[in-house]
Amino acid sequence: MTNPDGRPKLPLAMAYDPARIEKKWQQYWEENQTFRAELDPSRPKYYVLDMFPYPSGDGLHVGHPEGYTATDIMARYKRMRGFNVLHPMGWDAFGLPAEQYAIKTGTHPRVTTERNIRNFKRQIQSLGFSYDWSREIDTTDPNYVRWTQWIFRKLFEMGLAYEAEVPVNWCPELGTVLANEEVIDGKSEVGGHPVIRMPLKQWMLRITRYADRLIEDLEELDWPEPIKKMQRDWIGRSEGAHVRFPVVDHPEIAIEVFTTRPDTLFGATYMVLAPEHPLVDAITTEENREAVSAYVERAARRSERARMADTGRKTGVATGAMARNPVNGAEIPIWIADYVLAGYGTGAIMAVPAHDERDWEFARTFDLPIVQVVEGGDVDRAAWTGPGRATASGFLDGLETEDAKRKMIEWLEAEGVGKGTVTYKLRDWLFSRQRYWGEPFPVVHHEDGKIELIPESDLPLTLPELDDFKPTGENFEAPLARVKDWIETTDPEGRRVLRDPNTMPQWAGSCWYFLRFLDPTNEEAPWSAEAENYWMPVDLYVGGAEHAVLHLLYSRFWHKVFYDLGLVHTKEPFQKLVNQGMILGESFRYFDDDIADEKKEPVKRYSFDQIRETDEGPVAKDDGRPLKARWIQLGDVAYDAEGNPVHPEDPDLRLERVVEKMSKSKGNVINPDDVIREHGADSMRLYEMFIGPLEKAAPWSTEGIQGIHRFLQRAWRLFHEGKEDEERYRPPVEGAGTDEQRRLTARTLQGVTEDIEAMRFNTAISKLMVFVRDIAKKDPLPMASAEIFTLMLAPMAPHIAEELWSLMGHENTLAYEPWPEPDGRYLEEDELTLVVQVNGKKRGEIRVPAEASKELVEERALAHENVQKILGGREPRKVIVVPGRLVNVVAPA
RNA sequence: GCCCGGGUGGCGAAAUCGGUAGACGCGGGCGACUUAAAAUCGCCUGGCCCCAGGUCAUGCAGGUUCGAGUCCUGCCCCGGGCACCA
Structure with missing residues (x-):
């Protein structure tokens, strides 16, 4: 746009206006397909991935953009470093909330899901992330479901x-079974509903076959050590032995146990079976039958939770049967107790009370003999579980624990009564759910019970339409079981067959989405070998730590299956993993005595200093009555004259300020839309990166973001002159500026580069703040510094950077501008300031030439007046010179 | 109970190789501009004291070292994970 006289027309209002420039550049990027990634073997690739979100009805949360901003900075930085960057986004859109919403309102989950995706996408796009949207994925899309089912076919074929009848975690509230990984403390991970154990026929995936590889291959991954450890612990590999104990008077029966301490076999003084153990019935004597059945029944009724709450208190009952210890022929009683778990090992143990805490407690409770067979500790007072020399153990006597284990296993194998074995805590993955909103299993059931895959050409097998999404609650059946004309079908030969009423868990879609991103529109295959070969593995994966054992274990498992099928070329999918911390909210609470939520009148309110926390919850300090915490919505909080938060209707009631996880019920949720409207996307991005290290949780602060916004305004004003609405672009002066400016620019660039490489965005931003503060203090901003600054800012605050870049006269986006190199000549100082210490305490400073010798530095330090004063003429005992840092003079004592 | 993280100003933090503790930001204070306020700009801001200086200070108590937020030992507190796994 030009004036009649040909000069470029400068817009009048140029104040930093994020709303204007952010929209402008988001449109530019979209119209120019700036971030579209194409396979290009001539260039190095960088695949940077976010854990894709479940598009919930609540919309984006301020927690989401933290990880997304971190990956976006890396994506933009790597592009400027010349990498071909793959940075995609998609939707993990199957799942319970949409289905539960459907149950409540009758709205089809597809409708809800589509609406939520639209909203999420709008919000994510308003933050200016450089995703290649042409690769967007939705796990509920039939074109995606088709390949998830295709993968299931492969799993089935291998x-x-x-399908197996196994004890499962049934959640009556959710009306479905859950995987072990989805049950926390006997409650569902989602919603915290009670879960009961019961046997049901379910689809299982043999993840246990990959247990060893899932442990071993963790080695080479650049993951946080705690996450690796959680995975190792979850898999729970332990080495030991299986040993068979013959049952006296039952020549046909032997009880097999698993033990990690075969070296203590001589100390086995009794055995214990889990109440669910299949041999319980067969071995129980008539006299004990009644007591045993009563105990078994009671154990079956008790929930997992009750059982866990009792940990420590030992209960059990004798069967009356005896077993023979294979090493010494001793007859030992067989008991039943619920401290032995049916699901681990063989469901039976040999009890060595002297060297196992649980057995010791049980033996004490029921007065069973305790025989020490490993030296160490005092087994009358506690079990000795540490290593030691074997004793009272026949041929093992004198051997250290490790040697004794080895020798016992040799003996067991030679005698044919046992063998060395490895056991895992990890169970096979329970893979079916009694839900509607998931991938149907691509199988049919024949009348004779045979299961057959449906032909590949029939994929995807799509969900039938449904009006009522409720679980039936009868026979633990899925909603699909009611859709007779979908369930009942015929196979290619015309035989009557039934479809499977179950659907896959939400994890199915997220187990392989990172591979679909490589080649999202492929019709012939889930992905092409060419794309996989070029883009994989994921170089950087960022997401919440809550997926440590769920998503990350499942997807590693699938990836290994793909590896075995030759579908991928790396053993592991995610080379580097970073867990971002949570953004916490500030909430305000008080307490009242309406514990039943019956809106009773009058209600008595309590401030935080009038209550006391007990095991049963908060109670009033004065009369001890039970109370319930209440929260005031962030926007409704009132303040008294001293600025203390108070109840809006009761100004005398002080509110307690609590930093905690954001949730609707606590009224402390911050909506990204509001933040962007007020401060802009660049401020939001920078703020989330500035509040602390990426991995650490940090509270959201409404004041804090203003500091960032001010920084961006200052940066803007470096390039502008004039007041308020008459602000005009003022071009930086030609050239590279003064030595001081060159030094600041070079040093900032070096520091920011190192910080971004290490993902220390908080310190990178603080360096940019220092730059903005100091660069034009004395002399006008030079063009070279201006350009370098803009490029450094670009990965973190891309909109303002693009705008400044174009103001400086560049025609194209800076997204692919090469990352600048610092001028080495300006990284070094000619003169240094060294700290002078006496006995490690700072006493002064000296200025010395950068290349000063140790001797000169020493001499200058000793000449310092404070040093002279303290030494008082004495000779120093020692002088330590740390080059470039300090001089420490050690005074005589 | 066991295993990981982590405790630094009023607050978020920095110091990552054992070498000036508190960069940067928030909040607070003072000043400039303004009729005034906001905005902006400048300066100050860990505690204490005999205040040109000194002294104490990185959860607590010790230790190693010329020198410790950083390394070692013991303890306390917070967050997370696992939880009768034989």
């Missing part, structure tokens, strides 16, 4: 998917 014998990794099977």
